[in-house]
Amino acid sequence: MQNLYGARSLPAELRHAGVFIFSVDPTQRHLGLISKSDSGEIEWLHLAWHYFLSQSSPEKEFLWIDPSIATIRLRQVAAQCRKIARENAIGGIPYAFDLPNECFDADSMRFLAATKHGLTCATFVLAVFETVGLSLIDSETWPEREDDIDWKSTIIEKLKGRAETSHIQNIESQLHFARFRPEEVAASATIAPGPSDFSSVSPIAEEILKSLAAIDTDN
């Protein structure tokens, strides 16, 4: 895969914006966005947890993807990252399983739209690209998988006690929404501009998982 890179530090080759991914543990990956300004300043943006939009760099070795998107458009992705970071520095974005479409409210002009309950780390990345006109995936081709329902149930349990009861009730109704796994979203960026269907993304996602496993083995 030509546009997938391993890194322990800041990716000097970054063209304005990219996607990073690392393993949290053997069963969980985390995904986010990197952007670089003209002065070379690197910024990180990722939905770390419920109302926790983080701008911290990963604390462990990660992979990063140079999206298959025109450089001139990646500059707009970077600008949107900075805008969302400015807007959501306080308050943040809730954690839920909404689809990553129409996250920019056309009436209030706010991200996240009031009609949305929240995003995951992966759908946050999809949503940012979508707000600048770049749809990475064809969400209708994503399958419903039993182990994704298990994963969502685990997340809901972790949110209990941290999120309001109404939020828990809302996301419990999203158990059967398609899940876009971090490695799948990372894979979709390698074949952008999309939207890419599940069958195109899936084999690349497997390669990314193997690369992440190799990193973890080396460390």
Next chain:
Amino acid sequence: MGSVDSALDILYDKVDFLLREGKLSKVDEILESANPETLNINIILGLLTTTLPAKTKLKVRGTFYETVEAYVNDQFDDTAGILIGLK
């Protein structure tokens, strides 16, 4: 931060503010006065990007897009991907 990125940050905040305030005619004025031949292409794409959520509400955005499309086709060798998703 470089001048283009700084200009984009100001543009994103300004257009966003005007759209949130419902000042659509003001945004239309900006689009009407924006000339792809004299403005930096990144600013032109910034205008198309920031107005994307309001594309059905802005009167001149469609015409502005067509003007930009003609400019891009004339000035760039590899036009694929430059305007994708911005119509």
